[in-house]
Amino acid sequence: MEAFEILLPLAVILLLSKLMGLGAHKCGMPAVLGMLVAGILIGLLQYIPWAPLQEAFFGEYVTYFLKVMSKIGVVLIMFSAGLGTDLKKLKQTGVASIVITSLGVIVPMGLGTLVAFLFRQPNENALNWLFYGAILTATSVSVTVAVLKELGKLDSKVGTSIVAAAVIDDVIGIVILSVLTGFSGSGGSEGGGWNWFSPGAGLVVIKIVLFFIAAIAVGVGLRKLFDLMERKAPHNRRVPIISLAACFLYAYVAEKIFGVADITGAYIAGILLGGTLSETPYVESKVDEMGYLIFSPIFFAFIGMSNIEYFASISLRFLGFGLVFVAAGLLGKLLGCGLGAKMCKFSFRDSFRVGIGMMVRAEVVLICTEKGVASGLVDPAIYPFVIVIILLSSILTPILMKRSYRKEEQQLMSGGASV
Amino acid sequence: MEAFEILLPLAVILLLSKLMGLGAHKCGMPAVLGMLVAGILIGLLQYIPWAPLQEAFFGEYVTYFLKVMSKIGVVLIMFSAGLGTDLKKLKQTGVASIVITSLGVIVPMGLGTLVAFLFRQPNENALNWLFYGAILTATSVSVTVAVLKELGKLDSKVGTSIVAAAVIDDVIGIVILSVLTGFSGSGGSEGGGWNWFSPGAGLVVIKIVLFFIAAIAVGVGLRKLFDLMERKAPHNRRVPIISLAACFLYAYVAEKIFGVADITGAYIAGILLGGTLSETPYVESKVDEMGYLIFSPIFFAFIGMSNIEYFASISLRFLGFGLVFVAAGLLGKLLGCGLGAKMCKFSFRDSFRVGIGMMVRAEVVLICTEKGVASGLVDPAIYPFVIVIILLSSILTPILMKRSYRKEEQQLMSGGASV
Numbered sequence: 001m002e003a004f005e006i007l008l009p010l011a012v013i014l015l016l017s018k019l020m021g022l023g024a025h026k027c028g029m030p031a032v033l034g035m036l037v038a039g040i041l042i043g044l045l046q047y048i049p050w051a052p053l054q055e056a057f058f059g060e061y062v063t064y065f066l067k068v069m070s071k072i073g074v075v076l077i078m079f080s081a082g083l084g085t086d087l088k089k090l091k092q093t094g095v096a097s098i099v100i101t102s103l104g105v106i107v108p109m110g111l112g113t114l115v116a117f118l119f120r121q122p123n124e125n126a127l128n129w130l131f132y133g134a135i136l137t138a139t140s141v142s143v144t145v146a147v148l149k150e151l152g153k154l155d156s157k158v159g160t161s162i163v164a165a166a167v168i169d170d171v172i173g174i175v176i177l178s179v180l181t182g183f184s185g186s187g188g189s190e191g192g193g194w195n196w197f198s199p200g201a202g203l204v205v206i207k208i209v210l211f212f213i214a215a216i217a218v219g220v221g222l223r224k225l226f227d228l229m230e231r232k233a234p235h236n237r238r239v240p241i242i243s244l245a246a247c248f249l250y251a252y253v254a255e256k257i258f259g260v261a262d263i264t265g266a267y268i269a270g271i272l273l274g275g276t277l278s279e280t281p282y283v284e285s286k287v288d289e290m291g292y293l294i295f296s297p298i299f300f301a302f303i304g305m306s307n308i309e310y311f312a313s314i315s316l317r318f319l320g321f322g323l324v325f326v327a328a329g330l331l332g333k334l335l336g337c338g339l340g341a342k343m344c345k346f347s348f349r350d351s352f353r354v355g356i357g358m359m360v361r362a363e364v365v366l367i368c369t370e371k372g373v374a375s376g377l378v379d380p381a382i383y384p385f386v387i388v389i390i391l392l393s394s395i396l397t398p399i400l401m402k403r404s405y406r407k408e409e410q411q412l413m414s415g416g417a418s419v
Numbered sequence: 420m421e422a423f424e425i426l427l428p429l430a431v432i433l434l435l436s437k438l439m440g441l442g443a444h445k446c447g448m449p450a451v452l453g454m455l456v457a458g459i460l461i462g463l464l465q466y467i468p469w470a471p472l473q474e475a476f477f478g479e480y481v482t483y484f485l486k487v488m489s490k491i492g493v494v495l496i497m498f499s500a501g502l503g504t505d506l507k508k509l510k511q512t513g514v515a516s517i518v519i520t521s522l523g524v525i526v527p528m529g530l531g532t533l534v535a536f537l538f539r540q541p542n543e544n545a546l547n548w549l550f551y552g553a554i555l556t557a558t559s560v561s562v563t564v565a566v567l568k569e570l571g572k573l574d575s576k577v578g579t580s581i582v583a584a585a586v587i588d589d590v591i592g593i594v595i596l597s598v599l600t601g602f603s604g605s606g607g608s609e610g611g612g613w614n615w616f617s618p619g620a621g622l623v624v625i626k627i628v629l630f631f632i633a634a635i636a637v638g639v640g641l642r643k644l645f646d647l648m649e650r651k652a653p654h655n656r657r658v659p660i661i662s663l664a665a666c667f668l669y670a671y672v673a674e675k676i677f678g679v680a681d682i683t684g685a686y687i688a689g690i691l692l693g694g695t696l697s698e699t700p701y702v703e704s705k706v707d708e709m710g711y712l713i714f715s716p717i718f719f720a721f722i723g724m725s726n727i728e729y730f731a732s733i734s735l736r737f738l739g740f741g742l743v744f745v746a747a748g749l750l751g752k753l754l755g756c757g758l759g760a761k762m763c764k765f766s767f768r769d770s771f772r773v774g775i776g777m778m779v780r781a782e783v784v785l786i787c788t789e790k791g792v793a794s795g796l797v798d799p800a801i802y803p804f805v806i807v808i809i810l811l812s813s814i815l816t817p818i819l820m821k822r823s824y825r826k827e828e829q830q831l832m833s834g835g836a837s838v
Contacts, residue, residue: 003490004674004681010491011667018660061483068484071422072429241437241712248430255423262423290709293660 001061009042009057009066010298016041017297029394030143030362035297036387039304046308063306070302073295074367075266076287079247081364082270083284085167096344097164103340104165104358105172108136108332115328119321121379131180131377135369135386136329137173140362141166147398148357151405158350161341162357170364174267177368181261182208184375204259211258215250215265219272222246230279239279240286246273247287261371303366303383310380322385329389330396333359349404356400360393361386420480428461428476428485429717435460436716448813449562449781454716455806458723465727482725489721492714493786494685495706498666500783501689502703504586516583519759523584523777524591526758527555527751534747538740540798550599550796554788554805555748556592559781560585566817567776570824577769580760581776589783593686596787600680601627603794623678630677634669634684638691641665649698658698659705665692666706680790722785722802729799741804748808749815752778768823775819779812780805 016038024034046058056062113133120129141162148154148162182204229239247269254265274280314322338355346354369386372378435457443453465477475481532552539548560581567573567581601623648658666688673684693699733741757774765773788805791797 003487004494004671006487006490007494007667007671007681008675011664011671014660014664014667018657018664022657064480065484065487068422068425071425075423075426238437238441241433241716244712245430245433245437248426248433252423252426252430256427262426286708286712289705290712293663293705293709297660 001055001059005056006062006065009062010294012042012057013038013066013301014294014297017301021297028143028398030140030390032300032362032366033387033390033394035300036304036366036390038297039301039306040308040311041304042301043305043308057305066298066302066305069295070299071262073291073299074263074370075247075251076291076295077299077363077367078263078266079244079270080284080287080291081170082267082272083274083280083287085170085271085274087271094164096161096341096346097168099344100161100165100337100340100354100358101168101172103343104139104169104333104337105137105176107336107339108329109133109176111328111332112136112325115321115324119317119324127180127183128377131184131372131375132325132382134173134176134180135365135372135378135382136325136332137169137176138361138364138368139166139169139173139333139358140360140364141357142362143360143394144357144397144401147401151402153405157346158353158357161346161354165337165354165358169358170267173364173368174264177371178208178211178260178264179204180377181264181371181375182259184377207258208260211254211260211265212268214258215254215268216272219269222273226273226279240283243273243283244287263367263371300363300366303370307380307383311384314381314384318379318381322382322388325382326385326388326392329361330359330393349408353401353404356397356404360397361390362394365389420474420478424475425481425484428481429713431461431476432457432485432720433713433716436720440716447562447817449559449809451719451781451785452806452809452813454719455723455785455809457716458720458725459727459730460723461720462724462727476724485717485721485724488714489718490681492710492718493682493789494666494670495710495714496718496782496786497682497685498663498689499703499706499710500589501686501691502693502699502706504589504690504693506690513583515580515760515763515765516587518763519580519584519756519773519777520587520591522759522762523558523588523752523756524556524595526755527748528552528595530747530751531555531744534740534743538736538743546599546602547796550603550791550794551744551801553592553595553599554784554791554797554801555744555751556588556595557780557783557787558585558588558592558752558777559779559783560776561781562779562813563776563816563820566820570821572824576765577772577776580765580773584756584773584777588777589686592783592787593683596790597627597630597679597683598623599796600683600790600794601678603796626677627679630673630679631687633677634673634687635691638688641692645692645698659702662692662702663706682786682790719782719785722789726799726802730803733800733803737798737800741801741807744801745804745807745811748780749778749812768827772820772823775816775823779816780809781813784808 017035020034020038020041021031022034024037025031042057045053109130110133112135113129116124116129116132144162145154145159148156148159153159154163226239226243229242247266250269251262251265254260254268255262273283334352334355336355337358338351341351341354342348365386369378369382373380373383436454439453439457439460440450441453443456444450461476464472528549529552531554532548535543535548535551563581564573564578567575567578572578573582645658645662648661666685669688670681670684673679673687674681692702753771753774755774756777757770760770760773761767784805788797788801792799792802
């Protein structure tokens with residue numbers, strides 16, 4: 001295939017993703033859903049038996065190129081998420097958010113693992129079940145934030161707790177993912193005879209710890225360098241380009257040398273370069289724009305494009321698993337986070353709001369699923385159900401959140417007590 | 420190769436290109452030169468016989484990925500150049516710029532073709548010689564603009580003529596390139612028995628004309644769509660993404676269907692979407708940033724990386740050709756443009772300034788060379804000499820330009836007449 005021929009699938013992906021993303025956005029759903037649908041539509045082309053079309057969209061080299069672009073896309077998303085994570089703010093978030101997140105991670109992960117165990121396949125082991133659980137720990141509160149903003153409640157107790165809890169949620173999620181990916185790399189998934197107490201397991205833990213130590217040490221040095229560059233010439237374009245290179249190196253070294261997930265490396269690079277650095281918003285905006293313009297649409301569309309065959313060939317057993325998995329994902333967050341809020345003396349109504357606010361999933365759940373599929377821990381047939389979780393949660397949360405606040409208002413208007 | 424492994428070569432290319440680019444910039448040379456040097460340095464790694472290193476930087480899939488990224492990079496550069504070309508301004512530029520450019524295209528192209536003919540190889544024909552000439556028509560006045568700005572002479576007669584002439588130069592260059600690439604696609608280069616009067620040649624001309632008609636017709640429709648989108652929501656991020664998709668489609672269709680160069684398609688897309696559209700500067704800045712951050716460094720570094728073997732194995736005959744070619748490139752522009760300016764009644768000194776101002780080459784000459792190499796019309800061994808043209812012109816122009824203005828000042832100070 002000649003290099004210029006990639007321009008056709010690229011143009012189609014960009015156009016369709018943009019159109020579908022806009023459509024999704026108009027319906028109050030995350031643009032991610034639209035991009036997935038764009039990918040599925042493009043994926044349907046593979047059933048048209050016309051060789052030049054197959055070659056243009058699904059040829060070996062095209063697929064490889066899109067796969068690598070997807071990887072860069074996901075690394076950029078996680079890097080940007082890291083850049084946006086202000087560790088200083090984390091210190092101020094208080095006990096409530098920590099309790100909310102902890103239960104909001106433990107309950108869905110427990111439920112997800114349990115469901116995977118109940119519907120287990122013969123060749124699966126604890127690592128596989130745990131990864132299914134880990135997928136459900138992800139949260140993406142952008143839809144919630146949009147709804148709360150619309151209702152004027154973003155600065156309320158509920159709003160601030162959700163935003164803070166979502167940050168901690170990401171950090172915990174990344175640690176869980178790193179540990180599980182680390183173990184999968186040690187031969188856990190293929191062997192079937194995986195053992196918590198094997199010498200391999202100890203090595204994995206040591207590698208993960210070493211990674212975090214090395215990452216932080218290098219990160220501190222990099223920050224000093226950036227501070228220096230910044231003082232010499234603020235808003236210089238060299239800062240984004242060097243940040244980008246650092247992010248790529250972190251992701252590469254994490255996966256290649258320490259056996260930790262590449263997205264963990266990118267996220268940690270983001271946290272280390274983010275926060276207090278005054279260039280951070282500038283770098284973040286550049287990374288976001290580049291991701292937004294070309295890499296992210298490819299990532300989401302490629303998930304749709306490359307997994308369409310699994311959508312069509314789901315067994316009845318897997319269908320049962322999938323549906324219970326969806327329920328575990330939605331209820332797990334609602335119950336876990338709601339319970340956490342109630343324990344912190346939130347009113348019953350506010351606890352419910354925190355629960356539905358944290359229930360929404362979008363890009364992070366897809367990134368975790370993709371990682372699970374790539375490391376062979378998770379069946380790609382889970383994708384449609386993950387998409388259903390995104391779909392349902394982004395439909396339900398705005399409706400339930402608005403209804404909850406409207407009811408309160410009506411009760412206040414009619415003189416009823418606000419619980 | 421796993422997808423994440425691309426992150427290592429990417430990080431190295433970005434870092435080294437940035438460092439070398441900064442170094443070049445500090446020496447008053449275009450950053451492009453630095454990026455080329457970065458590519459050559461990375462290319463030298465191929466002589467270290469260590470398999471993992473070879474696989475990481477020069478494996479089949481890595482090379483393919485970098486090649487495609489380079490293609491996107493070059494398409495983005497040409498799209499941005501098109502966006503920056505204001506056809507309305509072109510109408511106002513007057514006769515001087517047209518005369519300067521015409522001679523500035525004819526003389527170096529004629530000289531280059533003549534040199535290629537004199538040093539011809541047995542398997543070459545007129546198309547090859549013409550392409551060598553076409554390479555020398557390119558100009559990149561960014562260094563000149565920087566120097567004139569520094570001297571406070573950008574708004575002078577010399578400055579405005581150079582800037583206007585450079586725009587027309589690009590348009591003429593693109594037309595020549597399209598015609599030659601079109602002919603090369605019709606089997607002209609391989610056969611050796613290429614004939615201006617063959618029925619194939621007529622078809623090529625018809626295809627090129629059809630391309631321009633179709634491109635303009637679709638472009639007018641696109642502009643209307645964009646005007647509409649702009650009125651509804653200014654500065655919306657959908658405009659850059661749809662522009663980008665349009666650029667990719669233009670480039671693809673140009674090469675695939677009409678046999679015109681993909682970069683011509685991208686340039687035409689830029690011109691059609693640029694100019695009067697009020698969103699243009701916004702789209703241009705997004706395209707530039709994306710190109711600057713990742714695609715352009717890969718394009719320039721990849722030229723260095725992938726052609727290093729030709730640098731080392733140049734025959735004595737080719738060395739002679741190359742050196743005369745360099746001289747033709749520099750003197751051709753100086754004489755052609757200088758003569759043009761003199762014909763338009765510029766003073767001798769100002770004519771000289773226009774000549775050395777137009778002499779500078781940077782990215783466009785590389786893009787043309789790359790196109791010639793890709794279509795098999797040009798020997799890749801010409802690369803080092805093209806780089807020498809960039810190097811010499813970017814060293815000589817600032818020195819000569821500054822000296823010329825300093826002399827004038829001294830003469831004015833000492834009461835001498837300014838010719």
